[in-house]
Amino acid sequence: MATVCVKSVLISESVDPCCKTILQENGIEVTEKHPMSKEELMAEIQKYDGLVVRSATKVTADVINAGSKLKVIGRAGTGVDNVDVDAATKRGIIVMNTPNGNTISAAELTCALIMSLSRHIPQAAMSMKDGKWDRKKFMGTELYGKVLGIVGLGRIGKEVATRMQSFGMRTIGYDPITPPDVSAGWGVEQMSLEQLWPQCDYITVHTPLMPATTGLLNDDSFAKCKKGVKVVNCARGGIIDEAALLRALESGQCGGAGLDVFVEEPPKDRTLLNHPNAISCPHLGASTKEAQARCGRDIALQIVDVVRGKALVGAVNAQVLAGTFSPGSHQWIRLGESLGGVLKACAASKAPYSHVHVTSLGM
Structure with missing residues (x-):
């Protein structure tokens, strides 16, 4: 080149x-x-x-x-x-x-948020700092045997899958680009979003932010999920509809959210961040x-x-x-530049040409 x-x-x-x-x-x-x-x-x-x-x-x-x-x-x-x-x-x-x-760092933070949601680790840590010893309040759930839905099976999605499988989680996923036989090699069964939503105990998103993925998790998709589903977003703010997420947290349809990214950074409206079942980080996915x-x-x-x-x-x-x-295109670029120089000279002469006819030969 x-x-x-x-x-x-x-x-x-x-x-x-x-x-x-x-x-x-x-x-x-x-x-x-x-x-x-x-x-x-x-x-x-x-x-x-x-x-x-x-x-x-x-x-x-x-x-x-x-x-x-x-x-x-x-x-x-x-x-x-x-x-x-x-x-x-x-x-x-x-x-x-x-x-x-930042593939490994983002994948590790995603796994950390999934584990924190399952055992209420941030909330328990803050309770201890407040001088409390409230064991019953922070009853958690095991990851073993639970279903993790991974939306977006690129590099980060793959790394999350292999790590969470070590906890005994079943990993299912959706990706319009990665072939199902490829993701099956990582232990991820692909399916449509309509099939995925009702099966998940946990959902994590790993897609780019674009029109097709904006608000991918919204009121309709939350309604199709298990009651109490937990969600994680370490990808881009906006993939999960923040207003819909808050409504799902308040109704209990969503049992917890782990968020590293937001539509507005830093967020001015802290209603979602302050919800007791939401844990958040200031966009730390690549911060290692x-x-x-x-x-x-x-x-x-x-x-x-x-x-x-x-x-x-x-x-x-x-x-x-x-x-x-490419070398071939570069020759055409040089030709274009040369023609531009010729035309400039023609236009700048004392008697400018009214027409210029160019004849090309060969490729």
Whole structure:
């Protein structure tokens, strides 16, 4: 593949130091500035060929269009919902993420929330800190023999399944992309959502946030679940309808919720967070030293690979832009640039041409 010229990169959030080190060792100038307002970012981004972010920086179309030199946007993490990928693609800018970086950390937090819901661990711990010894209040349930429904059977869903199977849970799931025979190899039986909802004692979601998954767990789906079902969301806020979840908690249809992500972060309305059967974390899915080091290293190496023309790894708009970076397409790009130069010269001459006829031969 053809190389991409990236001489300078702006890191707009707190990323593991190894990211800066790797980029600098490969001849790329790195500037770290954070936090920045949208206006500050738009003014600053004009100087750089690349941008590295986590989840807090909103890389909107305005920011992308302000980055006249931008060629690469690297998201040190999994989701890219904070990046306007369409706007970047129109500009020919590669958008990358690190899909493997936080897989283990997010899966482990999901498992921790499932276990905390089963035994009321956070509530019991707070009760002890208040000087109480209330054993009867925190009667829990075993995970052994219970059914865990996993909606989204990608990397994280797979890791959650294998871990919770060790507790003797039966794992069922739904995913429109992962073939059923593949997930069966991990011990997950796939089925439709209509079949899945009524069987689950616990439900965990691991999908991207998009129109098809927004409000996936809502009033209708909660009504189809077992009374007292417990739900976990360590993926993206909005996959579980927060208003519907609160109603289900208040009615007892939902017996507990473990939430790491929210529609609004941080949430201003704390009604859901304050419910006694809800436990929550401030978006900690990727907040481990190991995950941050992995994501920082991966995004730096992916940018270096693109600069050296080695590979296009982790590019979420790769299918659209892949042709742009193939040797064959590169020749056509050079031809287009040359034709543009000729036309510019024709238009700028003392006697501009009214018509230009171009004849091509061959492929």
